[in-house]
Amino acid sequence: MAKNFLNVSCKDCSNETTIFSRATSVISCGVCGATLTSPSGGKADLIGCTVVEALE
Ligand SMILES: [Zn+2]
Numbered sequence: 743m744a745k746n747f748l749n750v751s752c753k754d755c756s757n758e759t760t761i762f763s764r765a766t767s768v769i770s771c772g773v774c775g776a777t778l779t780s781p782s783g784g785k786a787d788l789i790g791c792t793v794v795e796a797l798e
Pocket residue numbers: 752753754755756757771772773774775776
């Protein structure tokens with residue numbers, strides 16, 4: 743079973759946020775506005791953040 747949610751940390755400002763692992767839209771950092779993920783092949787492609795923890 744794939745994890746549905748990821749706790750990620752912004753590479754630019756280290757702000758942590760929870761995202762849906764199959765997000766179909768671009769998600770931006772709520773603090774600095776950096777692009778965190780972009781949709782790729784049905785799952786979120788993490789381009790501006792690193793995974794802190796995978797949530798059930
Ligand atoms: Zn940020």
